[in-house]
Amino acid sequence: SQQGEEDPQALSIQEGENATMNCSYKTSINNLQWYRQNSGRGLVHLILIRSNEREKHSGRLRVTLDTSKKSSSLLITASRAADTASYFCATDEWGNDYKLSFGAGTTVTVRA
Amino acid sequence: KAGVTQTPRYLIKTRGQQVTLSCSPISGHRSVSWYQQTPGQGLQFLFEYFSETQRNKGNFPGRFSGRQFSNSRSEMNVSTLELGDSALYLCASGGTDTQYFGPGTRLTVL
Numbered sequence: 338s339q340q341g342e343e344d345p346q347a348l349s350i351q352e353g354e355n356a357t358m359n360c361s362y363k364t365s366i367n368n369l370q371w372y373r374q375n376s377g378r379g380l381v382h383l384i385l386i387r388s389n390e391r392e393k394h395s396g397r398l399r400v401t402l403d404t405s406k407k408s409s410s411l412l413i414t415a416s417r418a419a420d421t422a423s424y425f426c427a428t429d430e431w432g433n434d435y436k437l438s439f440g441a442g443t444t445v446t447v448r449a
Numbered sequence: 450k451a452g453v454t455q456t457p458r459y460l461i462k463t464r465g466q467q468v469t470l471s472c473s474p475i476s477g478h479r480s481v482s483w484y485q486q487t488p489g490q491g492l493q494f495l496f497e498y499f500s501e502t503q504r505n506k507g508n509f510p511g512r513f514s515g516r517q518f519s520n521s522r523s524e525m526n527v528s529t530l531e532l533g534d535s536a537l538y539l540c541a542s543g544g545t546d547t548q549y550f551g552p553g554t555r556l557t558v559l
Contacts, residue, residue: 368546370547370548372550377486377537377553377555378552378553379453379539379550379551379552379553380539380541380550381550382547382548382549382550385546385547387546425492427492427548435480435482435497435499435504435505435543435548436482436494436497436505436507437482437484437492437494437541437548438494439484439491439492440491441491442491
């Protein structure tokens, strides 16, 4: 079974707009990671946030983590057509870094 | 560094056959994990190997097995294929904290 849920399931935005997606999980975590997947290909690692961190930035990406609510959000600013993809959050537990539990993913479509 | 490589990229088999998929991790990485991705179940953890030992196993039947060699390359095997085994099989190479994924092997069972 999957660890978490992602919201929304799908998102359609205009190029230049921001995209925000949320991830909720069920158990205590060590790290939370976000991945991108283009058209059923491999997963590309975007960003990792540790359980003792609240916010992290990488380029146009901003990730927040609220461990009290067991939730995370990914914000993509100034979206581009190349951002069209599915985005997944993945969590791992303490002492089990190499076993990831994935959410169902958010499919983002960026319209030109 | 070269990324994670998986072979073959596409595979078509018939029910009852068996299949072997291969994964070469990033140089220096000793952990290799396998995941199955289907439209219905999403991404599911299969197993993880570290230094030739299976450290973690997901909830899959015994038809799914794997191994890791001394050079960290890993193979997974699925025996007695079923239609429901059609999926994208992803291999991940483990560094410190972060898992790096290969392009996947698309398996179709007819």
